[in-house]
Amino acid sequence: MSQGRLYRSYLYVPASDEHKVEKALESGADCVVLDLEDAVVPSEKDHARQVAADVLMGGNRSRPIFVRLNAPGSTLLEQDLELIAPLSPAGVRLPKVESPEMVREVGCEFECRGAHNTKIQCLIESALGLERVFEIARAHPLVAGMGLGEVDLAADLGVSDERGLIYARSRVVCASRAAGLPGPVGSVYTNVRDEEGLRNSTLVLKALGFVGRSAIHPRQVKVINDVFTPDAEEIRKAKEVIKRIERAEALGSGAFALPDGSFVDRAVVEAARSKLELARLSGGGEL
Structure with missing residues (x-):
């Protein structure tokens, strides 16, 4: 498996909003994730894809740039790969992964298009994906990390708070390390105004073996960076x-x-x- 660099914070930003993209690139996040998936409505997918491509081609690499692709098995993913893969982003996030085959197909696409240095992070967002997490973590040499999409996972599992995710979190940590990968990246904390809740939740993730966390607003970045910065x-x-x-x-x-x-x-x-x-x-x- 591929050992990617470690980052404390990953700031999601909808790639369809150029203003927010510029703000994200100026933030203190270790890594910016241009989102082509959940944060972008269907009518804006083409625009978001082009904005992401423009950023990657523009050479604004003041910080690493990842792209969250659309889900496997969709024509949207095929369009993402056609435009984004040749531009070799630092990494991509592959959402809703449920089988090693999904990962191998995407990994082969990047290799075929010459993007041999692009790292793949796999997001586990369902019970089925969780059951197969170890095989997914070992699916392709470009896989460099794992993560959980906890909003969708909680809905699939029928759990109502973080206590119901303890098993899933520990399992993805164990699978990542067993596959020779770093500790996984923590999922987003959805209440952007609750700084204390974010800090406490992030401390729990760190104690469980997570390395880094995703953010959905620039104001969350400092808290995440503080927690994951060794004293x-x-x-x-x-x-x-x-x-x-x-x-x-x-x-x-x-x-x-x-x-x-x-x-x-x-x-x-x-x-x-x-x-x-x-x-x-x-x-x-x-x-």
Whole structure:
């Protein structure tokens, strides 16, 4: 599987609204997601697709640009791929994924059109997709991450609050890591005025193993970035782990113990490297 870069925040913006697209590109989000799917009414799909193409061709890459495509199995997706794939966005989000075959078809389209560096994030939005999440995560070499579309998933499962999503969240975390992918990206928090609720919900996602979260409004970005930015003590510990593994490897060992007696192996080292990668996004200090 492909290991993509880690980002703390992904800001969705309807690609049909040029003004909002410009605002999103100027925001503090680590990554902007040009949405061709849910945020765009059918009559605006062609316009949204062209705006996304213009942004990608315009070279405005001050931050990575992803595109959320339309759902597999639709003529809309075919039109998306024809225009967007040759432009090699940093990544695409494939919604409503329910089988590995859906992912393989899209991955092959990107490869055939020369977009070998475009990463695919798969969104699980149904019970069927959740049952197949591990196979989906391993479906194609361009798959670089997973995520949940929790509004649709909750409706499909018949759950009414976040407690009903604990199993789904943990399962997609486990499947992602088992497939060699980073922790998944958290779904959106729909109440854009509830900053405290967003922070608490994002802290829960981080504790469960998610790395980063999607936003639907620029005002949500700072909270998400704050939660996923390692603090000074986390950075110190991560740097110490990296320093000691380098020393241990020079002596022919792949594991060691920290001064407090805790044992460190490859998984702990990988987690330390992920923390340092997220810390670099904040632009704060030498790492």
